[in-house]
Amino acid sequence: MKKIIVLVLLFPILCLAQLNTPEKEIDQLLNQWHQAASDAAFDTYFGLMTSDAIFIGTDATENWDLEVFKAFSKPYFDKGKAWSFKTLERNIFTQTVPNIGWFDELLDTQMGICRGSGVVEKTDQGWKIKHYVLSIAIPNENVKDITKVKAVFDADLMAKLRRNTKN
Secondary structure, three states: OHHHHHHHHHHHHHHHHHHOOHHHHHHHHHHHHHHHHHOOOHHHHHHOEEEEEEEEOOOOOOEEEHHHHHHHHHHHHHOOOOOOOEEEEEEEEEOOOOOEEEEEEEEEEOOEEEEEEEEEEEEOOEEEEEEEEEEEOOOHHHHHHHHHHOHHHHHHHHHHHHHHHHO
């Protein structure tokens, strides 16, 4: 009888402990972050990122620190809707160091299926996005076609980047 009473008393505690795993907290963070963009909630969206966050966009020139990303994004948020990404699939990983996690996700976006991936950090204010990479997912059978479409852009940018690395 004592064992049953102990189990009955411990069961709710064990259930509650399972509710707030780091993976679930990170999942909630990412859902809130994507929803804030959809709602054009600028302060909420950027408040869910660390102060030293990096956002890497789909264009090869989009490697932005937080302030540059805010400046780029502000006009979209000011229009009342920034972008709307819906999660199709998400994988979240944590390690034994409890303040770091990482993830990858497939997203339904206005650009079709995109892949997001990133690093999150647990801060005094909870989990925040530290590094995010957004990529347009291209089926392997279409890579040659896409490579042709972007050949001139890539050649110009590569030449510029090569010149910059020599300085």
